Amino acid sequence: MGEPPTIDHRNDAELFAAINRGDHSAFETLYGRYRDWVAAMAMRFTGSHADALDVLQEVFLHLARKAPHLRLDGKVTTYLYPVTRSVAVSLIRRRRPLGDTISLEDLDLCHPPPEQVGAAGDLAVVLAKLPPAQREALVMRYVDGHSNDEIAAMLKIPEGTVKSRLHHALAALRDDPAARRYFGVQPD
Amino acid sequence: MSIDRKQPERMTDADLPPALRDDLRRLYASANPLPVPPEIDEAILFGGRQRLGDSRRNRRWSWVGIAAAACFTIFAVQHLIQPPKPTQIVQNHVESVDSNSQKTTLSGRREDIDGSGRVDILDAFTLAKRIDVGTATADSFDFTGDHRVTREDVDVVAMAAVRLKGGA
Known part of the structure; x- marks a missing residue:
């Protein structure tokens, strides 16, 4: 994607409103701003480059399809996260064998990137043992830097549930011999 | 630990x-x-x-x-x-009642002043109008039995319309 000839100074809410009016340049600007973020989330969810690109396309086409009924109540990432997640889940489900009725909670989203070595590799192994929902909350909180209420809005769950998932994730990490060193505890 | x-x-x-x-x-x-x-x-x-x-x-x-x-x-x-305007309805019915027998109505009720076949608030309005113009005769429109046609007779017709819940 080439750089736009002029910088679009409209904020995200103005871009949403303009997209609702059918303004394609607003769509283009929004795509430029959030393409990499959506692509990274899609890669995180699917773990596959090709699938992530499929998700990227579907998310932005979903956005265009929603016009003129788009509503932005908070950050664009708060709007895009559940859309990206939902599209990725649909794609993962389509790829699964017929009759495989795995629940949304158990879908392995946010799996650690493969082929890591050293400390990151050890951590990837530890994280892989966490329930997917706890791992997702952990990554959103400490990698993406979202607040608890933002996570709650993105996942459409109560904030208390977010806190609980983080609490259990951290407790599990403290209990894991491979991760105890992070907490200043010597392995048994 | x-x-x-x-x-x-x-x-x-x-x-x-x-x-x-x-x-x-x-x-x-x-x-x-x-x-x-x-x-x-x-x-x-x-x-x-x-x-x-x-x-x-x-x-x-x-x-x-x-x-x-x-x-x-x-x-x-x-x-x-x-629909015709309400004032036209009233005027038409006042004229029709004047020219015909005032006791002949579709509904068969004396309160059906305008002969529309039902008793409604327009009958009370028609009677009030007739009293105003002096064409209400005592025998036809004396609902109170006092041998006079007054505002009280209009009230009787209005009450009949309300009791009948919008018409008979």
Whole structure:
């Protein structure tokens, strides 16, 4: 994607409103701003480059399809996260064998990137043992830097549930011999 | 060995050791950025342009449809189903009652002053109008039995209309 000839100074809410009016340049600007973020989330969810690109396309086409009924109540990432997640889940489900009725909670989203070595590799192994929902909350909180209420809005769950998932994730990490060193505890 | 497990409400960023946070970020940051081929960009922007164009066209046609429906409704109301104005109804009935036997009504009720076949508030209005213009005769419209036609007779007709819940 080439750089736009002029910088679009409209904020995200103005871009949403303009997209609702059918303004394609607003769509283009929004795509430029959030393409990499959506692509990274899609890669995180699917773990596959090709699938992530499929998700990227579907998310932005979903956005265009929603016009003129788009509503932005908070950050664009708060709007895009559940859309990206939902599209990725649909794609993962389509790829699964017929009759495989795995629940949304158990879908392995946010799996650690493969082929890591050293400390990151050890951590990837530890994280892989966490329930997917706890791992997702952990990554959103400490990698993406979202607040608890933002996570709650993105996942459409109560904030208390977010806190609980983080609490259990951290407790599990403290209990894991491979991760105890992070907490200043010597392995048994 | 004791492990301190704080309640979820008390958790803060300090609960995550810096080394763990750094490794976590390093681990997931390694997946960034995902290279997006230019043809994918083009496909998405083309698709967006198409869909936004479609929605704008659909919106335009939906307004045309709404405008056409509104025009039809106005036409229908004005030319097909426009009811006569209430004042015309009253006037017509006052004249018709004057020219015919005042006791002959479709409903067979004396309170049906205007002969519409039902007793409603228009009968009370018609009687009031007749009293005003002095064409109410005592025998026909004396509902109170006092041998006079007054405001009280109008009230009797009005009460009859209300009791009959909008007409008989």
